[in-house]
Amino acid sequence: MHKPGIIEIQSVVINAARQAGEILSRNWGQAGRIEHKGAINLVTETDRLAEAVIINTLQAHYPDWDILAEEAGQKGNNAENRFIVDPLDGTTNYAHAYPCFCVSIASEQQGVVSLGVIYEPLLNELYTAIKGQGAYLNGKPLGVSPAKYLNDSLLVTGFPYDIREHTGNSLKYFNRLALLSQGVRRDGSAALDLCYVAAGRLDGFWELGLCPWDVAAGSLIVTEAGGSVSHIDDTGFSLTGKQILATNGLIHEELRQALQQAGKIT
Numbered sequence: 001m002h003k004p005g006i007i008e009i010q011s012v013v014i015n016a017a018r019q020a021g022e023i024l025s026r027n028w029g030q031a032g033r034i035e036h037k038g039a040i041n042l043v044t045e046t047d048r049l050a051e052a053v054i055i056n057t058l059q060a061h062y063p064d065w066d067i068l069a070e071e072a073g074q075k076g077n078n079a080e081n082r083f084i085v086d087p088l089d090g091t092t093n094y095a096h097a098y099p100c101f102c103v104s105i106a107s108e109q110q111g112v113v114s115l116g117v118i119y120e121p122l123l124n125e126l127y128t129a130i131k132g133q134g135a136y137l138n139g140k141p142l143g144v145s146p147a148k149y150l151n152d153s154l155l156v157t158g159f160p161y162d163i164r165e166h167t168g169n170s171l172k173y174f175n176r177l178a179l180l181s182q183g184v185r186r187d188g189s190a191a192l193d194l195c196y197v198a199a200g201r202l203d204g205f206w207e208l209g210l211c212p213w214d215v216a217a218g219s220l221i222v223t224e225a226g227g228s229v230s231h232i233d234d235t236g237f238s239l240t241g242k243q244i245l246a247t248n249g250l251i252h253e254e255l256r257q258a259l260q261q262a263g264k265i266t
Contacts, residue, residue, distance in 0.1 A: 004062070006115060006130050013083070013105050013117045014126065016057040020050035020087050020103045021121030028122070029097050044088070044095055047071055051087035054105065058083050070213045081109045084239075086213035090189035104191040106216035113239070116217030116224075118191050127195045127221050135198050135224035142225040144248035145200035150177075150258060153203035153251050156185040156193045160209025170208060176262040177255075190244075194218025197246050198225035204247040204255045206232060212239040219246065228252040232259050 027046045051071050058067060062083075066076025069085040076082065083105060088094055090101030099122050107115040118127040127142070129135040135142040147153045155177055159170045178184045185202070187193055190210055196202040198221045216239055219229045228249040229237045234256055237244065247255055 009062075009107055010115055010117065010128065010130060012058065012061045013107065013115060014119075014128070016054045017103045017105050017117050017119040017126070018121075019053045019057060021119045023050045023053060024088060024094070024101065024103070025121045028094075044091060046094070047088045047091055050103065051085065054085050054087055054103070058085075058105075068212060070211070081107070083107055084113075084213050084216040086191060089191040089214065090187075093188045098188070100187050100189050100192060102189055102192050102195075104213065104217045106220065108216065108239075113216050113220045116220040118195050118217050118221065120192060120195075125195075127198065127217075129198075129217075129221040129224040131220060131224070133224070135221045137195075137199055142198050142221070143200060144198060144222070144225050144227040145203050146250070147203040147248060148250045150180050150204075150251050150254045152182060153255075154182045154185070154201075155204045155206075155255070156187060156196065156202050157205065158186060158188065158190055158193065158207040160207075172262045173206065173259055177258060180258055190214040191218045194222050194246055197227055197248065198222045200248070204245075204251055206243075206245045206255070206259060208232075208243045210242055210244060215239065215244050219244065222246045230256070232256060 048071055051069055055067055066079045066082035068074050068082055086104040089104050094101045102118050102120045104118045106113050114131045116129045126138050190207055193205045197205050222229050229246045231241050231243050232245045245256055
């Protein structure tokens with residue numbers, strides 16, 4: 001049986017991401033039927049169309065791989081290899097025609113994320129990373145920012161979908177870091193936030209209440225660009241950990257301490 005190499009896998013994943021991106025672009029401004037998975041947790045008809053083309057493309061090439069997708073859930077029989085798919089990260093933005101969203105696909109082999117691809121179709125920006133081989137934007141190498149101090153850093157965060165019921169640390173963190181940094185953005189796409197840290201556009205990112213498809217590809221892109229990724233309590237990063245802290249590495253400890261001083265995660 002042919003065992004695909006990582007470059008071959010990357011080519012297939014990029015093709016799937018671009019196909020999904022074309023669907024998102026074509027339906028931009030007309031998201032179609034919108035459903036509510038929660039008070040502020042949306043899913044559009046376009047989400048499902050984009051996810052279907054990704055799954056069909058990946059399964060056509062790798063039928064024995066599992067797929068974990070945001071809308072379709074887990075597909076497969078606990079194979080050693082799987083794809084982790086978010087067909088539209090930034091659904092609320094997309095539903096409101098706010099131009100900040102992307103397609104995110106990662107490959108995981110024997111529990112290790114080996115490949116990440118994130119595509120922002122409106123800007124035609126393709127972020128890619130292969131474990132141990134660096135991170136790239138449209139084929140050009142990525143590198144994190146040189147900011148050394150929190151006071152000189154531009155940060156980004158996001159709020160979980162259940163923030164109305166459980167404010168937890170989200171607002172406390174935001175309030176504290178807004179006073180300690182150059183500013184805090186809230187863009188609404190965790191995958192793009194991670195890409196922007198990798199590209200040096202932002203210096204640090206944190207968020208609670210995340211799922212594997214939100215961070216699988218982006219976390220690899222950050223580390224391959226020279227950044228650092230952990231949990232806020234500084235334990236080793238896990239896709240199932242529901243939280244993330246990602247920085248250029250230089251401000252990682254200072255940002256982590258500032259977050260912890262704002263309060264323990266509740």
